[in-house]
Amino acid sequence: SSNKEIQDNLTKMKWSYDFLIEAIKNVKKIKPNINLINHTVITRENFENLEEHTENLISLWFYRIDYLNMMPNTSLNKQLYVSPKILSKKLINIIKKYENQVRIEICYTQPCFYKWYENYISGFDYGRNFLSNREDVLLSWQQTLLDFKREWKECKWCAYFDDCRWFWDEEKITNAQSIWTK
16 A cells, blocks of 8 residues: 555545645745654554655655554554564664655664664653543553563663563464454
């Protein structure tokens, strides 16, 4: 799928992607010095198109792209979740290719997957970065932290231990996916 197909399917509006592009161009015409920041939640649906997506955002004068990894706290998120092991390789390649054209930040992922690229990691403290007035969302968030995280022995001496909050246990997520998709 292309970015256009993903956006149009997500919004259920055939031309939503085109409208979005026009809106961005209009903002830049009115206020050329504005710094535009894009937040992209990475899913299995858009994972393959991340390089194309980055190029499109650069062509639209975005100052910064924040790539956010999903938290597996709902049945849909578990199905769309991309393993950090796979994701980090792709994002490191994107950083290498576009680091002089756009500022890239990676959120909600473990810094140890980005050896030599730790300075691109931001917002990896799950607990303090999430605010909501909805109690059900907060409980879901808290339960995910309890259910799907695990500490490896390598974590004990990690410099990021207090911020990272350990790893998503991908075996548990996979088991949960098989339950949800039955």
